[in-house]
């Protein structure tokens with residue numbers, strides 16, 4: 249605020265200004281949405297580039313986990329609604345200008361593609377159950393024949409879902425910290441990286457793990473660049489935006505953002521993955537776990553800090 | 563019709579009668595406000611300036627609360643005001659996150675509410691509750707398309723401003739000094 253302006257108001261007196269509107273449910277939803285987007289992108293990209301024969305057990309497990317994780321995320325968003333009876337309203341209209349509306353419809357498209365991909369590449373533990381439902385055989389045969397097209401749809405929907413989780417924030421006008429086009433791509437890169445990280449935790453195939461590690465290093469590098477462009481963009485946009493960026497760099501969120509997210513969730517895992525690719529460190533499941541924790545904290549920090557700086561103070 | 567509000571900050575004495583009148587008229591729940599008074603002190607002693615502003619939803623022409631509402635519950639009424647349809651509202655609060663002025667609140671029932679510009683009164687030819695009760699006549703409500711309305715006359719005096727124009731929302735609540 250300008251040093252020679254002092255504001256007081258009815259609402260300030262009632263301590264109503266600067267109340268947080270969105271709590272833990274939204275960052276958890278954004279994290280799980282991004283994670284599912286990442287799983288779909290990673291598995292679809294592997295099918296498209298390596299062929300479905302190379303799909304490993306971990307990828308099949310990842311496909312199975314995706315709808316479960318997505319449902320948990322949607323459950324979290326449902327908990328956030330303060331008028332839950334009207335949740336069906338999301339599906340009685342399409343509002344092209346509202347990311348939350350477009351996102352809800354993307355989520356509805358994601359499920360059938362996920363299920364078709366699961367049928368095309370079933371996990372062995374599913375086989376006995378699938379055999380019991382003969383009607384599924386035809387769907388499965390169709391999915392197997394069209395696995396390339398399904399992977400392409402999975403890739404496209406994964407990218408849309410990943411970007412949406414960031415655009416949901418950047419489309420709100422009132423939060424200077426979120427006011428950046430980079431946010432959609434940052435959440436896409438971060439979601440992809442957490443998806444790859446989850447696969448790395450389950451992956452037993454050494455060669456595939458090395459491939460995942462390489463992909464993750466590229467994604468983390470992209471994330472660092474996007475974080476840089478977001479912060480520099482804010483810092484050069486004007487005093488209010490600079491104030492918002494400062495919250496993350498040296499304000500109350502700096503330990504979580506710089507320490508946990510950038511250092512612990514991006515730089516350290518990227519360094520450990522590089523060392524393990526060069527044979528100088530053992531592959532550890534802790535490395536992808538750091539990426540996952542960093543991705544979750546990133547969303548908490550952005551959602552919470554974003555609500556701390558606004559256009560009016562009174 | 564383009565409804566707007568023009569508030570003369572030189573007349574305002576900060577009595578907050580508008581706040582109380584609105585709370586009573588619209589049964590605004592405890593702890594929430596549809597309008598509020600901001601007291602801005604500028605400068606350094608002894609050269610100080612005090613600006614009082616009775617604030618509320620600005621019924622923006624480019625309202626992010628409307629564009630971001632995923633179910634169309636926040637909408638332009640076509641008379642220059644922005645309204646909320648409680649039969650559609652899910653309580654997702656995307657509109658609260660999108661309003662640069664913090665003009666909205668969640669009711670105890672769970673849907674979102676805010677200043678309606680008392681359209682239920684305007685439609686009957688009555689003034690808004692805040693306008694009716696303002697003891698200094700600081701608040702004017704009317705049609706900007708009517709060049710003889712008090713809002714048009716006040717705006718023609720020049721030197722009008724809106725709150726946080728940098729947010730790009732094009733408010734329809736103006737302040738003249």
Ligand code: SF4
Pocket residue numbers: 618619620621622625626627628644660661662663664665666676731
């Ligand atoms: S002041 Fe806020 S709630 Fe009112 S129309 Fe503008 S953005 Fe929407």
Ligand code: SF4
Pocket residue numbers: 630631632633634635636646650651652653654655656657658674
């Ligand atoms: S809380 Fe209600 S009015 Fe606001 S964006 Fe959500 S559905 Fe629309």
